[in-house]
Amino acid sequence: MARASTKRGFTFKDFLVKLHLYLGLTLGLLFALLGLTGSMLAFDDEIVRLMNSDKLTSVEQGHMLSLEEATLHMQNWAETHDTKGELADIQPPTGSDGVYSFNYREGRRNVGAYKMDAYSGEILGEFHFTDTFMFTVMQFHEKFLAGGTGKTITGITAGTAFFILLSGYILWWPKKRRFKQAFKIKWNANTMRVLFDSHKAFGAALGLVMIVSAFTGFTMAFPEVFEAPISAFSERTQFQGPFESKDSGGEPLSLSALVMLVDERYSGGTITDIRLPRERTATYRLEVKHTGDIHEDGDTILLLDQYTGAELINWSPSQMTAADSFFNWMRPLHEAQAFGLIHQILFAIAGLLPPFLYVTGVWMWLKKRKLNRKPKRTAAAAA
16 A cells, blocks of 8 residues: 655745745844844933033032023133034933033034033033944944945845744744743753754744834834825825914014923923024924923924914824824834833843844754755765
């Protein structure tokens, strides 16, 4: 009687194994580099502040200078020190650092960024984030230091990483929901088994965090991919400009009046950035942060008439459509801003996962190839 064939066809699981393997081998190294730099960027503000503490922190003592007092002091200092450009942006202290930031520009080019002790009024020095090590890390993470082409590559890598992680989860998912067994690592087994167990267990434990990171990274790189399907359910807000102040020939609102207006109209908000009007028809542009906001500088952007304070744009969560909210969440989720310190720690740890998965995955692949070649060499020698 003829024996039944034991051969089986190419299954969906086989497809996932191949997809997971070859995507990991081709773009896994780039994904590992993005994960490593992303892990560092989870605490980029803290790292920059630590490495530049002399310019970015002050010793709290006495009365904090008001916005108007600090700005006048800065302008007087700039005149005596022949500072280039025109004051364009002011960032008041928003945390425990006690430092004002004043940014000067010529046209659209930044020519000076000065830090001031908010208590003593001392100019702590000129500081540019673009001169820091963390800026280089950020540029590598966003575009591999290769401009627009690099940005496209990082976006493709993020999309590929999403499928690597998703396929890994499907392959890992335990039968009969034996999750405890699925996370078990047999440390006393051979090296190959320890690597295999570790690859699966750590990938499953932290993979969901990296799936969020990969998805948000891809969405920010290629938002147009999601525009059409999302617009079928909700339209994104389109602002129709130009938005200009009505020049009545009077004097613009003082900074103290502007702050008072914001406090009254948007109670509970803290101004994190003020872009000053540089023409008679230009507007004040403010960023305002409220408790619970997901962006580190706040979720609200305002354009106000520089003479009357009339609201021209109020871009805040209460004004957003569902589509607006979807895209508004992408950056704070990706940059570990949305959920405070826990979010930062989780992303910093999870960012180490891609290098680990890449190293263990390549090691297992090379080891398996070596083992598969032995029978062929043995057979050839016997012949």
